[in-house]
Amino acid sequence: MGFYTDCIHAGQAPDDKTGAVITPIFQTSTYKQDGIGKHRGYEYARTANPTREALERNVAALERGKHGLAYSSGMAATDTILRLFGPGDEIVVTANVYGGTYRLFEMVLKRYGLVFRFIDTADLDEVERALTPKTKLIYLESPTNPMLRVTDIAKVAEMAHAIGARVCVDNTFMSPFLQTPLAMGADIVVHSTTKFLNGHSDMVGGIVVLNDDATAQRLRFLQNAVGAVPGPMDCFLALRGTKTLAVRMRQHEENARVLAKFLAENKGVSRVNYPGLPDHPHHALAKRQARGFGAVISFDVGSLERADQVLRSVKVFTLAESLGGVESLISHPASMTHGSVPESDRTKLGVTPGLVRISVGIEDIEDLEADLDRALR
Numbered sequence: 354m355g356f357y358t359d360c361i362h363a364g365q366a367p368d369d370k371t372g373a374v375i376t377p378i379f380q381t382s383t384y385k386q387d388g389i390g391k392h393r394g395y396e397y398a399r400t401a402n403p404t405r406e407a408l409e410r411n412v413a414a415l416e417r418g419k420h421g422l423a424y425s426s427g428m429a430a431t432d433t434i435l436r437l438f439g440p441g442d443e444i445v446v447t448a449n450v451y452g453g454t455y456r457l458f459e460m461v462l463k464r465y466g467l468v469f470r471f472i473d474t475a476d477l478d479e480v481e482r483a484l485t486p487k488t489k490l491i492y493l494e495s496p497t498n499p500m501l502r503v504t505d506i507a508k509v510a511e512m513a514h515a516i517g518a519r520v521c522v523d524n525t526f527m528s529p530f531l532q533t534p535l536a537m538g539a540d541i542v543v544h545s546t547t548k549f550l551n552g553h554s555d556m557v558g559g560i561v562v563l564n565d566d567a568t569a570q571r572l573r574f575l576q577n578a579v580g581a582v583p584g585p586m587d588c589f590l591a592l593r594g595t596k597t598l599a600v601r602m603r604q605h606e607e608n609a610r611v612l613a614k615f616l617a618e619n620k621g622v623s624r625v626n627y628p629g630l631p632d633h634p635h636h637a638l639a640k641r642q643a644r645g646f647g648a649v650i651s652f653d654v655g656s657l658e659r660a661d662q663v664l665r666s667v668k669v670f671t672l673a674e675s676l677g678g679v680e681s682l683i684s685h686p687a688s689m690t691h692g693s694v695p696e697s698d699r700t701k702l703g704v705t706p707g708l709v710r711i712s713v714g715i716e717d718i719e720d721l722e723a724d725l726d727r728a729l730r
């Protein structure tokens with residue numbers, strides 16, 4: 354089926370028993386068993402829940418993958434993926450990953466013997482140099498947050514597979530409407546469903562999609578053993594969100610393109626990072642490997658003082674962490690999403706004090722443009 358159809362129907366047929374068109378919220382922790390060792394596929398809700406399964410099937414279909422596994426947050430999803438690995442295993446990571454991913458790797462998982470190498474994965478020579486016989490995983494984010502650097506996923510997958518390593522892509526910024534990493538050779542896709550997949554800023558969740566049966570089985574074991582599972586209400590909300598993913602993404606994208614151009618032409622802005630702009634260093638690659646450029650833009654207004662002014666002056670944009678909701682948000686990466694990254698590393702990444710990030714919503718473009726115009730003046 355086509356993508357728009359799958360958003361609405363994949364993995365969620367009307368309820369057999371009642372005919373309910375929408376997958377019910379199975380708000381139960383346990384299930385009646387019919388006898389010793391006899392149950393209907395459900396024993397306890399950490400292990401399995403029908404609302405969660407519908408979400409898992411739905412997003413797996415959208416990513417054109419075989420298995421989906423939902424978690425209580427994007428970080429819980431990533432944490433569970435990393436539990437596939439052990440002491441001494443080396444993980445090559447995109448240097449400007451989401452701040453929480455950096456924190457999880459460096460400040461939590463490193464203690465358990467995993468070795469992380471943070472590099473600019475957009476530079477394939479750097480990737481080549483970082484690989485060793487101990488490399489087990491290349492963890493990519495493309496485009497990155499908040500610098501919007503783009504990594505050649507197909508090329509990196511080739512390089513990883515040549516040494517028996519796997520590739521995981523955090524596809525949160527693009528959503529499967531714009532980018533499907535499994536089709537490019539990636540082995541695992543991870544999302545914060547909190548963002549574009551849910552799209553309404555009213556739940557926190559994560560999901561993993563992959564094709565390999567054995568790895569999926571291990572992740573299913575870990576999902577139950579570790580227990581970072583989402584509640585049925587959050588799964589319901591995410592499922593409601595994915596129904597409109599295609600139409601929302603189309604509008605997000607269209608608005609973002611207009612605002613990126615507006616910002617690039619604005620005198621108060623020294624630099625705009627958006628892969629859709631022709632002068633973006635990875636514009637051609639972004640155009641080739643994705644069906645659009647996303648709706649996250651970062652731009653430099655020169656100083657912390659000016660960034661503060663802009664953030665205080667906007668009226669339609671809301672000053673808040675997160676992204677991917679229907680409403681436009683504005684944030685200050687250096688103090689917010691990248692607050693846990695040491696200052697010297699932040700500077701290296703380009704996360705300057707004057708950098709402002711916007712997540713472009715689906716409001717009227719005229720209102721968004723006027724809002725930024727006023728704030729910048």
Ligand SMILES: *Cc1c(COP(=O)(O)O)cnc(C)c1O
Nearest residue numbers: 426427428451523525545547558
């Ligand atoms: C938000 C986000 C995460 C973390 O997801 P949570 O649901 O907040 O735990 C991971 N990666 C990216 C790119 C994100 O934007």
